[in-house]
Amino acid sequence: MPATATDPHTSRTRSWWGWGYVDAHPDDAECVATGALLPGTLARPLPVPRIADLPIGRPAATPPAALAHLVTADPRARAAHAMGKAYRDVARALRGRPGRIPDLVARPARDQDVTDLLDWAGGHGVAVIPFGGGSSVVGGVEYRGDAHRAVLSLDLTSMDRVLEIDTASRSARIQAGALGPALEAQLRPHGLTLRHFPQSFEFSTLGGWLATRAGGHYATGHTHIDDFVQSLRVITPAGTGTSWRLPASGAGPSPDRFFLGSEGTLGVITEAWMRLRERPRHKASASVAFTDFARALEAVRAIAQSDLSPANCRLLDPGEALLSGACHDGSAVLVLGFESATAPVDGRLAAAVDLARAHGG
Ligand SMILES: Cc1cc2nc3c(=O)[nH]c(=O)nc-3n(C[C@H](O)[C@H](O)[C@H](O)COP(=O)(O)OP(=O)(O)OC[C@H]3O[C@@H](n4cnc5c(N)ncnc54)[C@H](O)[C@@H]3O)c2cc1C
Known part of the structure; x- marks a missing residue:
C-alpha cells in the first residue's frame, strides 16, 4: 500500500489530520482571515505537528509474510488512520495529541484478504477497526481500551468497484x-x-x-x-x-x-x-433569506409537511450562511431544491417559495 494517503483516483494526497487534500488547505493568512469572522475564536492558526513528533511507537504486532503485502506500519498512514474528522479530532491532531495510533494499517483488495486479516488478528490479540473514508465524527474509527496487544486499522478503500x-x-x-x-x-x-x-x-x-x-x-x-x-x-x-x-x-x-x-x-x-x-433530468432550486430564524423554522415545517416533496430543504443558520458564503448580512438562508427524472419541477419550487414568503422569507 502507498506510504501516503494518496487517493488512487486523483493522485492527490489527503491530509493526515484535517479535511480534504493537502494541496487545497488554506494557508495561515486565510486561516486568520476566516477565524476573524467567527466571534470568540483566537485568530491564530495552530502549526501542523510533524509526523516525527507524534507519539508513534514501534508496532506491537507483525503480520505473517503471507499478509505483509497488505499491511503497512508507515507512520504517516498510521497517523492518518488514528482518528475521524470531528472538530475535536482536528483540534487534538493539531495539538499533537491524537488518540491511540494504530500499530498497522491494512488495505485489503478482496474478501479473502479481509477474512485472512481477521483470522490472523483474532489469533494474535490484535483489534481490527474497519475504516472507510475516516470521516467519522463520533470516534468510531478509534481504538478505546487496553484489552488488545495491538490495533490494526482495516482501510477498505481499495475495494471500490x-x-x-x-x-x-x-x-x-x-x-x-x-x-x-x-x-x-x-x-x-x-x-x-x-x-x-x-x-x-x-x-x-x-x-x-x-x-x-x-x-x-x-x-x-x-x-x-x-x-x-x-x-x-x-x-x-x-x-x-x-x-x-x-x-x-x-x-x-x-x-x-x-x-x-x-x-x-x-x-x-x-x-x-x-x-x-x-438520474434526474429536471432540476430547480432557490434560496430564501430570513431575518427571523424562528419563522424560518416554521417555513421549513410547512414545506416538509406539504405534499411538495423537495429533494433539499435545508436551513442554514446565520453562522453557517456566513461561512458558506450564502449570505453576509446575518440572515438565515433556506436552500430549496427539487428534481425529477420524469417531469418539470418549477411549479413545485414556486409553491415552496410562496410558502417560505408566507412565513416571512
Ligand atoms: C464535514 C463532515 C460532514 C458530514 N456530513 C454528514 C452527513 O451529511 N450525514 C451523515 O450521516 N454523516 C455525516 N458526517 C459523518 C460521517 O461522514 C458519516 O458517518 C459517514 O457515513 C462515515 O463514512 P466513512 O466512510 O468516512 O466511515 P469511517 O469514518 O471510516 O467509519 C465510520 C464507522 O463505520 C465503520 N465502518 C466503516 N466502513 C465499514 C465497513 N466497510 N464495514 C463495517 N464498518 C465500517 C468504522 O469502523 C466506524 O465505526 C459528516 C462528517 C464530516 C466530518
Missing part, C-alpha cells in the same frame, strides 16, 4: 470501500444514481454510510442509506454472511438492520446490493 448492475430492478452490487465520487462515476454511464449525498460525500464510503446509518444532504425525501439497501455481505470473525436479496420483504426480522449502524463492531461490510434511481 461497482461489481454488477441490474438495470431492470434498478439496483447495483457495490463494494463497500467506494468513496462517494467514485461510486457515482461508475453509475453515471448507466444513467443511474444512488443519490445519497451526505455533506462528507467526497471523503466517505458506502461501507461507512451503512455502518453509521448516514443521512443524505438531499434530506427531505429518501434520506437514510437504510432505505436503499437490498442486501449486505458481511465478514465477521465467526464467518461470512450474505443476506437474501429481495426487492422488499415483510417476513421476520431484517438481518440487514442488525449491521446497519453497527459502526464496525459486528463485522466488516464488504459489499451491498443497493437500490438506485434514474
Whole structure:
C-alpha cells in the first residue's frame, strides 16, 4: 500500500489530520482571515505537528509474510488512520495529541484478504477497526481500551468497484470501500444514481454510510442509506454472511438492520446490493433569506409537511450562511431544491417559495 494517503483516483494526497487534500488547505493568512469572522475564536492558526513528533511507537504486532503485502506500519498512514474528522479530532491532531495510533494499517483488495486479516488478528490479540473514508465524527474509527496487544486499522478503500448492475430492478452490487465520487462515476454511464449525498460525500464510503446509518444532504425525501439497501455481505470473525436479496420483504426480522449502524463492531461490510434511481433530468432550486430564524423554522415545517416533496430543504443558520458564503448580512438562508427524472419541477419550487414568503422569507 502507498506510504501516503494518496487517493488512487486523483493522485492527490489527503491530509493526515484535517479535511480534504493537502494541496487545497488554506494557508495561515486565510486561516486568520476566516477565524476573524467567527466571534470568540483566537485568530491564530495552530502549526501542523510533524509526523516525527507524534507519539508513534514501534508496532506491537507483525503480520505473517503471507499478509505483509497488505499491511503497512508507515507512520504517516498510521497517523492518518488514528482518528475521524470531528472538530475535536482536528483540534487534538493539531495539538499533537491524537488518540491511540494504530500499530498497522491494512488495505485489503478482496474478501479473502479481509477474512485472512481477521483470522490472523483474532489469533494474535490484535483489534481490527474497519475504516472507510475516516470521516467519522463520533470516534468510531478509534481504538478505546487496553484489552488488545495491538490495533490494526482495516482501510477498505481499495475495494471500490461497482461489481454488477441490474438495470431492470434498478439496483447495483457495490463494494463497500467506494468513496462517494467514485461510486457515482461508475453509475453515471448507466444513467443511474444512488443519490445519497451526505455533506462528507467526497471523503466517505458506502461501507461507512451503512455502518453509521448516514443521512443524505438531499434530506427531505429518501434520506437514510437504510432505505436503499437490498442486501449486505458481511465478514465477521465467526464467518461470512450474505443476506437474501429481495426487492422488499415483510417476513421476520431484517438481518440487514442488525449491521446497519453497527459502526464496525459486528463485522466488516464488504459489499451491498443497493437500490438506485434514474438520474434526474429536471432540476430547480432557490434560496430564501430570513431575518427571523424562528419563522424560518416554521417555513421549513410547512414545506416538509406539504405534499411538495423537495429533494433539499435545508436551513442554514446565520453562522453557517456566513461561512458558506450564502449570505453576509446575518440572515438565515433556506436552500430549496427539487428534481425529477420524469417531469418539470418549477411549479413545485414556486409553491415552496410562496410558502417560505408566507412565513416571512
Ligand atoms: C464535514 C463532515 C460532514 C458530514 N456530513 C454528514 C452527513 O451529511 N450525514 C451523515 O450521516 N454523516 C455525516 N458526517 C459523518 C460521517 O461522514 C458519516 O458517518 C459517514 O457515513 C462515515 O463514512 P466513512 O466512510 O468516512 O466511515 P469511517 O469514518 O471510516 O467509519 C465510520 C464507522 O463505520 C465503520 N465502518 C466503516 N466502513 C465499514 C465497513 N466497510 N464495514 C463495517 N464498518 C465500517 C468504522 O469502523 C466506524 O465505526 C459528516 C462528517 C464530516 C466530518
